[in-house]
Amino acid sequence: MGNDMTEAEPTAKRRVTIREVAERAGVSMATVSRVLSGNHPVPASTRARVLRAARDLDYVANAHARALVGGGRKMVAVVLRQVTSPFYAQVAEGVEAEAAARGWLCLVGTTGGDPQRELEFVQLMREEGARLVILVGGVVEDDAYRERVAHYAHALDSAGARLVLCGRPAPDPDIPALVVEFDNEAGAHAITGHLLSAGHRGIVFLGGLPGNTALDARVAGYRTALAEHGLPPEAAHVIDCGLGRAAGHRAMTQLLKETPDFTAVFAGDDMVAAGALRAIADAGLRVPDDISVVGYNDIPLAEDFNPPLTTVRTPAEELGRAAVRIALRDPEHAAGAHHLLGTHIVVRDSVQPPPPGRPH
Numbered sequence: 001m002g003n004d005m006t007e008a009e010p011t012a013k014r015r016v017t018i019r020e021v022a023e024r025a026g027v028s029m030a031t032v033s034r035v036l037s038g039n040h041p042v043p044a045s046t047r048a049r050v051l052r053a054a055r056d057l058d059y060v061a062n063a064h065a066r067a068l069v070g071g072g073r074k075m076v077a078v079v080l081r082q083v084t085s086p087f088y089a090q091v092a093e094g095v096e097a098e099a100a101a102r103g104w105l106c107l108v109g110t111t112g113g114d115p116q117r118e119l120e121f122v123q124l125m126r127e128e129g130a131r132l133v134i135l136v137g138g139v140v141e142d143d144a145y146r147e148r149v150a151h152y153a154h155a156l157d158s159a160g161a162r163l164v165l166c167g168r169p170a171p172d173p174d175i176p177a178l179v180v181e182f183d184n185e186a187g188a189h190a191i192t193g194h195l196l197s198a199g200h201r202g203i204v205f206l207g208g209l210p211g212n213t214a215l216d217a218r219v220a221g222y223r224t225a226l227a228e229h230g231l232p233p234e235a236a237h238v239i240d241c242g243l244g245r246a247a248g249h250r251a252m253t254q255l256l257k258e259t260p261d262f263t264a265v266f267a268g269d270d271m272v273a274a275g276a277l278r279a280i281a282d283a284g285l286r287v288p289d290d291i292s293v294v295g296y297n298d299i300p301l302a303e304d305f306n307p308p309l310t311t312v313r314t315p316a317e318e319l320g321r322a323a324v325r326i327a328l329r330d331p332e333h334a335a336g337a338h339h340l341l342g343t344h345i346v347v348r349d350s351v352q353p354p355p356p357g358r359p360h
Helices: 002-011 018-025 029-037 044-056 063-068 086-101 115-127 143-158 184-197 213-228 245-258 270-282 300-304 316-329
Strands: 075-080 105-110 132-136 162-166 177-182 203-206 237-239 264-267 292-294 311-313 338-341 344-346
Touching: 018 029, 018 044, 029 044, 075 086, 075 115, 086 105, 086 132, 086 316, 105 115, 115 132, 115 143, 132 143, 132 316, 143 162, 143 177, 162 316, 177 184, 177 316, 184 203, 184 213, 184 264, 184 292, 184 311, 184 344, 203 213, 203 245, 245 270, 264 270, 270 292, 270 300, 316 338
Parallel strands: 075 105, 075 132, 132 162, 162 177, 177 338, 203 237, 203 264, 264 292
Antiparallel strands: 311 344
16 A cells, blocks of 8 residues: 555646556557547457556546546545444534535445555545545554545545545645544543542543544543643553443453542543443442543433433534535635634533542
């Protein structure tokens, strides 16, 4: 994958022409047009040669050529890690709702966190003429990610399309991509402050994932809030168990066996909180009587947890809507633009002051 990107970089700013495809395939420009339009019979061997040349040169038809083959549709593609996550589903719903309101088609693809699947889906959407390709959710921002996203942004830009990073930062402010995200750090700072104001001092962050942009920001907000309340750096206790209900349940079960001197848990998201609530109940303890628990995202089920969960409401659906709305409202200036949406705490029943006799 790295080699493909390296080869594509020099041509990222310049569109490959139909003449170059013709020369590469050893055929006339008219023959290339016939193959790409699909409206005229062409020998199978010639067709294969032209398509191979187009692929090797990273050729994408311009808007006129796409119109000839019925492409260039008003299409938005949204790329998610998974659709079963309530947060991702809400973002996708926002993208679809805003696209539908404008008469655009929305396609959804999932990667399972596999960079190769992401690459293939983005390239397919580029070939199909999607005008917007939206990548959703926190990521581990390493060199491979930065190179991959720069490649996507330039490749889509050269095809007259736009890359939108939704809920994740741009690896380089100079790439032609729009960023729409929410303030993860501020939300984490606020919910940690809520626990501190209730009297808690032994607060565990459950659900860290080092390198993940969203979770690193939440951990940073948690640490800042502790420091502002005069607690030393060692007061921060981050459990790097990742996300998901199962991860939260496993980590909380282990934590209850090893470290009984905490009174509150800040779960990295609401699904981690769900696992933690079950583990606490399995251990014969009660929330919030024995341990207070807060989450992040305010998924629709959070108010139905036992007890209803105090959490941070993130603008998941609005994030998806804004990604489409902003990109389409001002496409010329969307490249490199950064839009930050706010969060707020939703107070329910899962927090109360530490029980008497327990260390604060």
